[in-house]
Amino acid sequence: MIKGTVIIDGKVCKGCELCIIACPQEGLALSTSFNDKGYRFVELINDKCTGCVNCALVCPEAAITVYREPKPAKKVLQ
Amino acid sequence: MIKGTVIIDGKVCKGCELCIIACPQEGLALSTSFNDKGYRFVELINDKCTGCVNCALVCPEAAITVYREPKPAKKVLQ
Amino acid sequence: MEKKEKKSGEARLMKGNEAFAEAALRADIDAYFGYPITPQSEVIEYLTREVPNRKELKTVVLQAESEVASINMVYGAAGAGARVMTSSSSPGISLMQEGLSYIASAELPCLLANIVRGGPGLGTIQPSQGDYFQATKGGGHGDYHLIVLAPASVQEMADFVFDGFKLAEKYRNPVMILSDGALGQMMEKVILPEGGSLPKTAAPWATTGKTKNREHNVITSLFIQPEEMEKVNLHLQEKYKAIQSEVRYEEIQTEDAEILLVAFGLSSRICQKTVDLAREKGIKVGLFRPITVYPYPYQRLKELSNQVEFMLTVEMNAGQMVEDVRLAVEGKVPVHFIGRMGGMILSPEDILKKMESVQETLNVVKE
Amino acid sequence: MEKKEKKSGEARLMKGNEAFAEAALRADIDAYFGYPITPQSEVIEYLTREVPNRKELKTVVLQAESEVASINMVYGAAGAGARVMTSSSSPGISLMQEGLSYIASAELPCLLANIVRGGPGLGTIQPSQGDYFQATKGGGHGDYHLIVLAPASVQEMADFVFDGFKLAEKYRNPVMILSDGALGQMMEKVILPEGGSLPKTAAPWATTGKTKNREHNVITSLFIQPEEMEKVNLHLQEKYKAIQSEVRYEEIQTEDAEILLVAFGLSSRICQKTVDLAREKGIKVGLFRPITVYPYPYQRLKELSNQVEFMLTVEMNAGQMVEDVRLAVEGKVPVHFIGRMGGMILSPEDILKKMESVQETLNVVKE
Amino acid sequence: MNEKLYLEDEENLGTQVDETYEQVYCRPDTLTDVPFHYCPGCGHSVVHKVLMEVVQELGIQEETIGVAPVGCSVFAYHYMNIDMQEAAHGRASAVATGIKRVLPDKYVFSYQGDGDLAAIGTAETIHTVNRGENILMLFINNGIYGMTGGQMAPTSLIGQVTSTSPYGRDAAQVGNPLKIADMLCLLPGAYYVTRQIVHNPGGVRKLKKALLKAFEYQKQKKGTCFVEVVSNCPSGWKMTPVETIKYIEEQMLPVYPVGDLKVPKN
Amino acid sequence: MNEKLYLEDEENLGTQVDETYEQVYCRPDTLTDVPFHYCPGCGHSVVHKVLMEVVQELGIQEETIGVAPVGCSVFAYHYMNIDMQEAAHGRASAVATGIKRVLPDKYVFSYQGDGDLAAIGTAETIHTVNRGENILMLFINNGIYGMTGGQMAPTSLIGQVTSTSPYGRDAAQVGNPLKIADMLCLLPGAYYVTRQIVHNPGGVRKLKKALLKAFEYQKQKKGTCFVEVVSNCPSGWKMTPVETIKYIEEQMLPVYPVGDLKVPKN
Amino acid sequence: MTKEHEIIFAGFGGQGVLSMGRLIAYAGMIEGKEVSWMPSYGPEMRGGTANCITIVSDSRISSPMISVFDTAILLNQPSIDKFEKAIKPGGLLIYEQSTAVHPPTRTDIEIVCIAGNEEADKLNTKQVANMFMVGAFLEKRPILKNETIIEALKKALPERRHNLIPVNEQALLRGRELVKLADTVSA
Amino acid sequence: MTKEHEIIFAGFGGQGVLSMGRLIAYAGMIEGKEVSWMPSYGPEMRGGTANCITIVSDSRISSPMISVFDTAILLNQPSIDKFEKAIKPGGLLIYEQSTAVHPPTRTDIEIVCIAGNEEADKLNTKQVANMFMVGAFLEKRPILKNETIIEALKKALPERRHNLIPVNEQALLRGRELVKLADTVSA
Numbered sequence A, B: 001m002i003k004g005t006v007i008i009d010g011k012v013c014k015g016c017e018l019c020i021i022a023c024p025q026e027g028l029a030l031s032t033s034f035n036d037k038g039y040r041f042v043e044l045i046n047d048k049c050t051g052c053v054n055c056a057l058v059c060p061e062a063a064i065t066v067y068r069e070p071k072p073a074k075k076v077l078q
Numbered sequence C, D: 001m002e003k004k005e006k007k008s009g010e011a012r013l014m015k016g017n018e019a020f021a022e023a024a025l026r027a028d029i030d031a032y033f034g035y036p037i038t039p040q041s042e043v044i045e046y047l048t049r050e051v052p053n054r055k056e057l058k059t060v061v062l063q064a065e066s067e068v069a070s071i072n073m074v075y076g077a078a079g080a081g082a083r084v085m086t087s088s089s090s091p092g093i094s095l096m097q098e099g100l101s102y103i104a105s106a107e108l109p110c111l112l113a114n115i116v117r118g119g120p121g122l123g124t125i126q127p128s129q130g131d132y133f134q135a136t137k138g139g140g141h142g143d144y145h146l147i148v149l150a151p152a153s154v155q156e157m158a159d160f161v162f163d164g165f166k167l168a169e170k171y172r173n174p175v176m177i178l179s180d181g182a183l184g185q186m187m188e189k190v191i192l193p194e195g196g197s198l199p200k201t202a203a204p205w206a207t208t209g210k211t212k213n214r215e216h217n218v219i220t221s222l223f224i225q226p227e228e229m230e231k232v233n234l235h236l237q238e239k240y241k242a243i244q245s246e247v248r249y250e251e252i253q254t255e256d257a258e259i260l261l262v263a264f265g266l267s268s269r270i271c272q273k274t275v276d277l278a279r280e281k282g283i284k285v286g287l288f289r290p291i292t293v294y295p296y297p298y299q300r301l302k303e304l305s306n307q308v309e310f311m312l313t314v315e316m317n318a319g320q321m322v323e324d325v326r327l328a329v330e331g332k333v334p335v336h337f338i339g340r341m342g343g344m345i346l347s348p349e350d351i352l353k354k355m356e357s358v359q360e361t362l363n364v365v366k367e
Numbered sequence E, F: 001m002n003e004k005l006y007l008e009d010e011e012n013l014g015t016q017v018d019e020t021y022e023q024v025y026c027r028p029d030t031l032t033d034v035p036f037h038y039c040p041g042c043g044h045s046v047v048h049k050v051l052m053e054v055v056q057e058l059g060i061q062e063e064t065i066g067v068a069p070v071g072c073s074v075f076a077y078h079y080m081n082i083d084m085q086e087a088a089h090g091r092a093s094a095v096a097t098g099i100k101r102v103l104p105d106k107y108v109f110s111y112q113g114d115g116d117l118a119a120i121g122t123a124e125t126i127h128t129v130n131r132g133e134n135i136l137m138l139f140i141n142n143g144i145y146g147m148t149g150g151q152m153a154p155t156s157l158i159g160q161v162t163s164t165s166p167y168g169r170d171a172a173q174v175g176n177p178l179k180i181a182d183m184l185c186l187l188p189g190a191y192y193v194t195r196q197i198v199h200n201p202g203g204v205r206k207l208k209k210a211l212l213k214a215f216e217y218q219k220q221k222k223g224t225c226f227v228e229v230v231s232n233c234p235s236g237w238k239m240t241p242v243e244t245i246k247y248i249e250e251q252m253l254p255v256y257p258v259g260d261l262k263v264p265k266n
Numbered sequence G, H: 001m002t003k004e005h006e007i008i009f010a011g012f013g014g015q016g017v018l019s020m021g022r023l024i025a026y027a028g029m030i031e032g033k034e035v036s037w038m039p040s041y042g043p044e045m046r047g048g049t050a051n052c053i054t055i056v057s058d059s060r061i062s063s064p065m066i067s068v069f070d071t072a073i074l075l076n077q078p079s080i081d082k083f084e085k086a087i088k089p090g091g092l093l094i095y096e097q098s099t100a101v102h103p104p105t106r107t108d109i110e111i112v113c114i115a116g117n118e119e120a121d122k123l124n125t126k127q128v129a130n131m132f133m134v135g136a137f138l139e140k141r142p143i144l145k146n147e148t149i150i151e152a153l154k155k156a157l158p159e160r161r162h163n164l165i166p167v168n169e170q171a172l173l174r175g176r177e178l179v180k181l182a183d184t185v186s187a
């Protein structure tokens, strides 16, 4: 099981919830507070993230950055 | 063999010769003289006309009127 | 959403675009063809919403694939004798120029509204008066004119539909309502014209199917022989002469005016406030508001030029109608201009300031 | 078919449309986009025939699906920094009005020719000057101006291509050559401008691919915030002020003129004959011929109004430029008009007669 | 009336008959007396003639409104003795839409050339058919811009020499012949789409049948009927009328095959 | 770079790895810092993002010129950090043609909505593809006019409620959803025609692959590549972004099926 | 009380600022005044903010679009940031408590903070949140009568939703009270 | 000899009237005169008739389009019908014999009938038929030299067709003779 994590830019998030649907680990949820734009924004709510990038792919605001344990395979390639 | 004949309006004929090609009886030919528009016009040159209407159908100027022996069949219909 | 009363007479609070559309239904239009564009999309939205709701209406309302298609559908319907109209805003109206030239040449009555926005180009969607030249000098090719009415209130957005069709059918000429985004979007009190009060004009020239007792009717703008084309042009020019008699304008406190503000449409409303402010200060200012900008009230302006010290033309553009004012005045008095562009709106105070500065310079000259 | 010499300098007998096209090649245009229409189809026909014949030329010549497409292809190519042009005739030019407004707003340099035919509508294909208003007051929406050159000979049909591109690139503004069917179709002696003599102007603003050392370039005419839109408009107005300095005109025997004929393009040629006829009769007539109709030579006309008894404007339309003459003269002297429409051409004698009749009425008034 | 007689010719040839001759074909009264201005041998005139024969036979002269294009057939209204409108270049189907929408019970047709319908008018063409406007669209495909002097049309053939493709149409530069009728078939609004010819008697007979169908469908409010006629342009092609026959059959028909492209399914 | 990593995700899930985390996805530098003005959940932003990722990975930021339409994506040039032009409504492909013809070695794409490309721009769309202009045409089909406030588009579904079809689109009156991509397939100029989605991660991955192909083909001068994206318009549809997923899958995809419509034959 | 009162209503789309402004205009019309209502329109709405200007006057109204106001009723932070400075000295600013991260700070205007959302929750109906603001406004600037507001509401609401009238009336009155409280507090 | 000579050439399309007019203009240019050539254009050509106006002048030419002419060279009946009346009194009309059903009748102009087609048959080359007319014209109105006509022809014809020059020159001279004969005849 790869471990991953995401950093979400709460300022640009518009709370569309598409990432929440996209996350297979049910790791995302809306905040209770509002950002300056007046939107609830998304936060990581558990540590199940595998860094699958699904949330980031569907995010219209490009608000999500995804990190993950490196794969040795890749290292070789570079 | 049905007998027919055509009357060609030499004034409007533009000598395109399409009717000549269309006539299965080779019954049409261009005049040697010109009409007022400056065109040679088509004339009936033999009595083989069957009134098949082919020449009239293709005539762009609607210059040809076709006559034919009546068909009894038709008479009944009317 | 305010409810729609059928009966007129009662005051209603409506958007200019909606009042325009409702008036069109009451003017018994046969058809509307249009294409959405801000700030006038409410017209087609209102019509598509209302017509199916009203059993009595057979009105055709069709969203075309473009403004080019719209204006040519209008051509076809008008040529078939229908009471028809379209509406758009600046860029869309530019696309209609060829069609308008055809319609004017073929002498088809129809109505169109230009809810002007700031240009040039895609520009802004905010209100502007930047299409005055296009509307009055002919944006299309050739010598033709639209009859152009310039409303200054939601009430006139409604009333001018009736006036417009009357003129269009009387002269077999396209009529444009030259409005702007503010008048289209704002809500104001309006008392709508009575429905069914605009009788249809007979159109024996229309292509409704050739009957035995007449030659076939042809709607065309092609006159390949120059002699023929010139005849058509001379006839059109005769018609435009006759149309001069339809000139309309409004005068506010001009009787004793020493300074004359000239403005149409929205600008004229702002000028009214300026007149009040100036009068409070004891400055004798009047306001002249052309209601028809084609035909243009040259004559009356010329008369007024004998009375006033100078004129100040106020427009939401870089100075377009001011040329007509100058043509009217022929140098008798100075004609100044103040305007804002791109959707910016003048304040009554701006105008007052400009007026006073002009006055000073003039006095200086005198001394 | 006369042979094509590469070297200029030698006199050639060419159609206006062909001289225009050949000059474009010598002006090293990168691209031409157009759509056929009488009486200007020879332009694209000449280009499609010539370009493949000349190894040295990489010129893009593309027949578009319409004038709307043409003008928007011009927009794209001009925005990419290319020297590009199009041409059409009246109805086609009307279809370009939206695109022209965009091009003017985005400040893209380009050249287009209107080989005017008689309108309005489909009209006739015979020569006319009926598109003067459209060309000079802005047929599209918003406050913008084309720079407009009015040739009066096949020679100028060629020369103005060079002048036109110089102005277009100097001011980043679209330039129109306002010609007519006669000038486009007639053959006359022409000495073509030297090829390669028109250096390209750098276009750092063009969309040629964002390089590391600059921000991305954007070609747009959208300025949604009214404040911003107004800034753009004020900048454009500044530019148009500067353009006034490019005004060009020709004066023929005006030194001692007591009567001034004012005419542009083909009409001015006819007026020259009138001047000769009149001078033979001892009438002191001069001819003023605006070469740029935007910018318009108001100043010089105003000066001349101090010298002459009256002016007679001669146009192949219902009277369009005459408004600019009146704006210049400001009522100082009477400004009369004579014109033919729909492709009809005035004769020098017609003009002389009109002139004399005006003169009489004036004398009557005097007595 | 005449129609019945000669449409049956094919079968009836050779049957016995008596002496008194009867008229079996003459210029339809639905044509005016104005002589066609078209060049000698131009297909436009033939199509005009057939169209008016159909209108006459159906007895719908009083209920038919036509729309002429900008193109050589711009003057169609001089020849067709019915109410007509002359549309702006490319907009005939939009004009026809305007007419039909306000006069839904009249027969309405548009008549357009290939530059008009398939170049500048492409958007109007496609959207008129997509709306399924209940009209007849007649499309004369002669692969060239006739009126303006023989420029390339979207339908010009690869290698075809025109005044704007003087060295032959080059697909790489200007694309391939546009088979717009085939594209229209994909639209549900298109009820009947067919491609016909008029350069021989059989073709003229078939065109006439197609037009009769089209008006019948319009009566039944079935939607848009689109009839393409692969025609000629002797002047633009720089050929004699007789030469154009060969060109049509050898060059054009392989690209634009004759026949029904879309027929009512039932 | 990032791309490689996550395009392989599907297979790589579950493989063993060591501790130090690496960034596997971030906003592409080819996007400016300007936050999108689009409504929450709007597909435009996703397409913008994917398009710019592709430009970044191919390293063609300096050679790519885009054309924005008139529509909600009119401001695309605020977000895409490449040279761009803003075209008149419907004319993006004509503008792109103008650019590409004078800069044949640059990558050029047009980006248009359905009103822009399939209504007012129909003629330009069809003729650009018919000429086989060597560009990428990106078509965002959200079945509505978003920018102007939710009017009916040619692509709106039967029965769809919009501000100009308040009682649902009625085919009898205004015709059927226009499947323009299918029509374009008939044109030889169209080299690659595909329909994609962006409302789920798999769709986004596939769109990216399609765009990579399209640019590759453009490099090879193959002709027009047409990429349609069936997208959403939460505001126009009056739905939450999440609700639009269901609508797309249940209502739109049956009419506009996902997948390649025309692929290079070899 | 001025002959002419110029009000801007601003907040996010969907908060009903446009209808609030229209309601005032409608009521003004019923009381025989000159009124105009001008919405912000166009793509800026994509951003999510909306506003409208309502003018109620005894005399003919010149321009419906103005840049300074007698009163601003603001339902979110961006609106406060944008319009606080656009209020005439001595003017009135009413804002919704829960949405204001940085409350307004001007000292030359009257500022009233209403917990509209909170109060609405109490009456457990979101729809009436704006009615508190309207009530508060009329308490401060009695340019229109309560009854007219209600009458306007009747006209504005479709029959089927007239059941909502009473609770709106309640909210209207409550809004007036809240101001009084607010005042006593700030005092 | 007038300072300015205005000629109309008319006939059916394909008879080469346009190039005949262009040839005169070209020659005029070579002799350093002001020239203009204006074709009839547009759909009327569908009808099959074509014409052009050539003006050769010592001074700048005003309009290339005029309605009365010094000379008309007419190659078919419709042209005779249309342009006979457009010739200035004292002007010149030259027409082709074989195509004229109703010869011109005016008495206030010079009328010359040339059997161009017949003569061309004699030289058995159709292409030069028009050269007889040109020759006839120059005999009557010596506004240009033979040599210049030939020089113009050289420039006008593509190299590959220069072999036709001699026969054209022949026709040109023959045209001049024919006029003399015609005159003696009519005398």
Ligand SMILES: Cc1ncc(C[n+]2csc(CCOP(=O)(O)OP(=O)(O)O)c2C)c(N)n1
Residues within 6 Å of the ligand: D035, D036, D037, D038, D067, D091, D092, D095, E070, E071, E072, E073, E089, E112, E113, E114, E115, E116, E117, E140, E142, E144, E145, E146, E147, E148, E153, E233
């Ligand atoms: C807006 C506009 N553009 C161009 C023209 C010029 N024009 C007239 S007819 C025509 C095309 C004719 O070709 P086609 O439609 O194929 O008809 P055809 O003459 O071949 O029958 C063109 C380009 C015009 N009249 N109006």
Ligand SMILES: Cc1ncc(C[n+]2csc(CCOP(=O)(O)OP(=O)(O)O)c2C)c(N)n1
Residues within 6 Å of the ligand: C035, C036, C037, C038, C067, C091, C092, C095, F070, F071, F072, F073, F089, F112, F113, F114, F115, F116, F117, F140, F142, F144, F145, F146, F147, F148, F153, F233
């Ligand atoms: C000539 C012209 N007509 C109309 C408009 C108004 N307008 C702007 S965008 C648009 C359509 C937007 O819909 P779409 O193309 O589907 O893009 P979306 O906003 O849905 O992304 C319209 C009609 C315009 N700007 N210009």
Ligand code: SF4
Residues within 6 Å of the ligand: A008, A012, A013, A014, A015, A016, A017, A018, A019, A020, A041, A042, A055, A058, A059, A060, A061, A062, A063, A064, F041
């Ligand atoms: S997809 Fe992006 S914008 Fe939408 S909720 Fe998630 S992080 Fe926020």
Ligand code: SF4
Residues within 6 Å of the ligand: B008, B012, B013, B014, B015, B016, B017, B018, B019, B020, B041, B042, B055, B058, B059, B060, B061, B062, B063, B064, E041
């Ligand atoms: S087809 Fe008609 S026009 Fe042609 S030659 Fe025969 S009769 Fe004459």
Ligand code: SF4
Residues within 6 Å of the ligand: E037, E038, E039, E041, E042, E043, E044, E072, E142, E146, E147, E232, E233, E234, E235, E236, H046
């Ligand atoms: S030019 Fe062509 S299409 Fe036009 S009439 Fe002549 S032959 Fe027919």
Ligand code: SF4
Residues within 6 Å of the ligand: F037, F038, F039, F041, F042, F043, F044, F072, F142, F146, F147, F232, F233, F234, F235, F236, G046
């Ligand atoms: S209106 Fe629709 S298409 Fe436009 S930004 Fe909002 S959601 Fe996207």
